[in-house]
Amino acid sequence: EVQLxxxxxxxxxxxxxxxxxxxxxxFSFSNYAMTWVRQAPGKGLEWVSLIINNGDTTYYADSVKxxxxxxxxxxxxxxxxxxxxxxxxxxxVYYCAKSPIAVAGTSWxxxxxxxxxxxxxx
Amino acid sequence: SxxxxxxxxxxxxxxxxxxxxxxxxxxxxxxxxxxxQRPGQAPVLVIYYDTQRPSGIPDRVSGxxxxxxxxxxxxxxxxxxxxxxxxxxWDTHSDHWVFGGGTNxxxx
Numbered sequence: 001e002v003q004l005x006x007x008x009x010x011x012x013x014x015x016x017x018x019x020x021x022x023x024x025x026x027f028s029f030s031n032y033a034m035t036w037v038r039q040a041p042g043k044g045l046e047w048v049s050l051i052i053n054n055g056d057t058t059y060y061a062d063s064v065k066x067x068x069x070x071x072x073x074x075x076x077x078x079x080x081x082x083x084x085x086x087x088x089x090x091x092x093v094y095y096c097a098k099s100p101i102a103v104a105g106t107s108w109x110x111x112x113x114x115x116x117x118x119x120x121x122x
Numbered sequence: 123s124x125x126x127x128x129x130x131x132x133x134x135x136x137x138x139x140x141x142x143x144x145x146x147x148x149x150x151x152x153x154x155x156x157x158x159q160r161p162g163q164a165p166v167l168v169i170y171y172d173t174q175r176p177s178g179i180p181d182r183v184s185g186x187x188x189x190x191x192x193x194x195x196x197x198x199x200x201x202x203x204x205x206x207x208x209x210x211x212w213d214t215h216s217d218h219w220v221f222g223g224g225t226n227x228x229x230x
Binding site: 044045046050059061062095100105106108110111113114 | 153171210211218219220221222223
């Protein structure tokens, strides 16, 4: 069974940093692109970032470009999201999810992890 | 950037058919995927490639697409179908993955 388990969420002050992790199991992690999607309280889904299977290419939403860094360690079956210069508007539940393909393209996301809550507040 | 437009809410009586639309410029040229999100839970894929159902999704759930609108149809609606539904595409011009604003399905 494919499983994704996020960790690392919490409460931080504006301007601070946080790193999320997503531990994957049940599939050949190194064969698939992975993504982060967030959901602010009471709002819809917002795509954040995607990384291809070998980590060589990354993609970011305009709202986080230059502040967030996606990475992966295929030897540990783990996806990361380094979030720097956090703002109040980054407050959300952050989900990791698996793409059905190795690279970028017309892909969907399935399955999703249970989500990691991040709160940015002073 | 590419925009997907969904109605905020759709209401339907049990046993009836619910149709949730997703509009976008020339969306018929893209592949549309749909997710269900029940309260307090992570999203679940219910339709991919416009019309395909993942294993475990009942055949009451179906997808269709025309030139400028994709539609998620849920037949014989049950109380358990009450959830938020999101459409999603990949925008080739920006290399961004885009979600619609979401539609709350209310079962009367």
